[in-house]
Every structure is written in structure tokens, then in C-alpha cells.
Amino acid sequence: MSALTHWLSELSGPVVYVVVAALVFAEDAFFFGFVLPGETAVIVGGVLARQGVVDPVWLSVAVVLAAIAGDGVGYEIGRRLEPRLIGDRRRAHRVEKARDLVRRRGPAAVFVGRFIAFLRSFVPAMAGASEMPYRRFLLYNALGGLLWGVGNVVLGYAAGAAYERAESLVGRTLALVAALLVIVALVVWRIRRHRERNS
Template sequence: MLEHFNALVDGLPPAMIYLIIAALVFAEAALFVGFVFPGETAIVVGGVLASQDVLSLPLLLVIAVVAAVAGDSVGYEIGRRYGPRLLDVGVMRKHRAKVAGAQDLIRRRGAFAVFIGRFTALLRALMPALAGSSRLPYPKFLLFNVIGGVTWVVTFTLGGYFAGTAFEHAAKLAGRGLAIGLAVAAVAGLAVWSVRRRRQEAREEAAAEAAEDAAEGTAVGEGVPAPARPLP
């Protein structure tokens, strides 16, 4: 995924790269793009590009934070306006175990759930709309949205920035060929970890849905009266 995004922005002017990163971060929760393309991928690559002086790190941080906060606010408004009807959207039905988990997190943690959800890909796409649907007061939502957005953007952008800096340093010390080999190995390891994490999440979600279906089946079965015994 990192390679695909890097290929997408290769050769583009900085202004266009800023726009692409902002659009992906904004759309993650506002348009549920996070189910397909996690926004942290965009800001990590942005951090790498900033380490290569392609982008300005301070400007990138500001743009990414504004896009993250604005996107989540739009997601919140969608949830507030459409409420329970939002749960009938196909992507919501597909991830109903995650939706139920996010709703439970909001009930237990309130506005703090918005901050927690910022650091998990699927929850990051779901949480703003579900917070709006649950009628969480917007001022509380906005406070934790800003705190979470700033923390998330700074963490992943600086992670990409320092990774890019480390690559350049390794290239000078050990030669660019070895550094590229190490970078490819690191990206491959990250890809394998990401695939395994998503598969694990899918298995957990399938197990939760199976348990939910079994519980519903049991409840229905208990509600059906036993057949009458024939009279002698």
C-alpha cells in the first residue's frame, strides 16, 4: 500500500501532494474511505517526503490536522443527521461486529471513545458517524477529535519523517543498495504484519457475528412454544 501511494505522488508538484494527502485524510471518516485506504498511510508517506525536502514538515502537519478534524466533523454530522438509518448502509452491515463494539465503547467511555478510535483503522472510519448517531454533544466530540487528530497526525507523520531520515543516513554509511534492501525488507515486514492484523480482525469479527447469530437463534427458539402432545 505504501508503494502504491508513493507511485501515485511520484513526480507531482508539492501543492498537488498536499492536496492528495488532505483529501485522503479528510475522506477517511467523512466518506468512509478508511475501510479501503487507512489515512495513516498517506501521512506516513508525507512524512517520508518531508524528510527528503519534497514537502514542508510544519505545513504538512497543519494541513493533515485540519483535514483530520474536518473529516471527522463531517462524519459526525452524517451520523447525527441520519441516525439509525446509517446502520443500514452496506459497509455498516458488513462490519456489524465492529459497529457494535464501537457503540459499546461510546456508551462506556463517552467522548473519550473518539480519541481511542482515532488509532484503529476501522474505528477511525466508524467512530465519528456513530458518535453523531448516539447524540454525543458536539463540543465534547470536537475536543477529543482535536486532541486525537493532533496526536495521530504528529505521531505518524514524524514516524515517516524519521524513517526517511534514517534511510538517508543508512544510505550514506552503508551504501544506497544496502539501504534500499533494508527498506524493502522493512516495508515487506510491515505489509505482512498489516495483512495478518486484518485477517485476525476479520476472524474475530466473523466469530463475534457467529456468536451473535447463535444467540439470536437461541432466543428465537426459546420463544417458540413446544408442540402440543396428542391426546390419548
């Protein structure tokens, strides 16, 4: 995560919005989350918001819209490519079980799936393949995307604040230790000089 934070912090504010939103969209629409989970990018964005690189409100808006749009694309992929999702018989059985879960627990699966990395990429396609009405899907997708997006930005922002406090505390502690070492060194030096004079 530190490498991603460093890389994003070197970008200009508008580019950070685009990159974070693109990673969230790609995770949801094209199963990109197996390479880099979108929530990692969002949390890093929240840390950068704490540092003043981006605005947390606009970052939240970008993330939520990207999450909803990405899931919408995933839904369409599932609806249009259902036979390819099924493939061989073994996969067909697993897909059918997932589809059955979405049919039985449709809205809950869409909402909760947003918060679980594997399901976040998979549930929208299954919702489309199971022919869940798009309006129902959109409602729970939007609710999950809103809570997930804002929550992760706030989490990153809070982590950035905690890091700053820890950094400040470590800095003060190191300064205190350095001062104590200097004092001890001076005391030892004075004692040695005193002994040398008396010997």
C-alpha cells in the same frame, strides 16, 4: 507504500498537501480508509518532507485540519442517518453496542478511535448517532487528530531519515565490496602472471 511514495514524489509540493489531506479527510468522512488508510498517506508525506518535497510543519497543519474536518462530517452523517446505520435487526444489535460504548466511554472512544484504523472511520458516526454533544466530540476529536497527525508526519520523517542512512550505508558497503573484489582480482592476476613466467 513504495508505489504511493513514487507517485506522490512526482507531484508538486502544493499538490502533495492537497492529496494527502484529501485522503485523510475521505477516510474519516466517507469510510475510505478501508481502501487506503489515511495514516499510510501521512507517513508517506512525512518521508517526502524529509526529502524536501513538502514542509513538515505545513503538512502537519494540513493533516490535522483534514482529520478534524473529516471526523466532523462523519459525526454529522451518524447524527442525520442514524436509522440507515441501524438497518436490519442483526446490524441494529451491533450498532447499539457500539453506540452504548460511545455513550459510556464517549470522550475516550473518540480519542482512542483516532489511532485504530477501523474505529477511525466508524467512531465519529457512532458519536453522532449516540447524540454526544458536538462540543465534547470536537474537543476529543481535535486532541486525537492533533496527536495522530503530527505523530504520523514525524514518524514518516524519521523513516525517511533512517532510509537515507541505510541507503548511504548500503552504498558505502557496496563500494567497499567492489573495491575488495577489484583488489582480489588484481592479486589473482598477478599470481597467475608470475606462475606463467616461472613455468
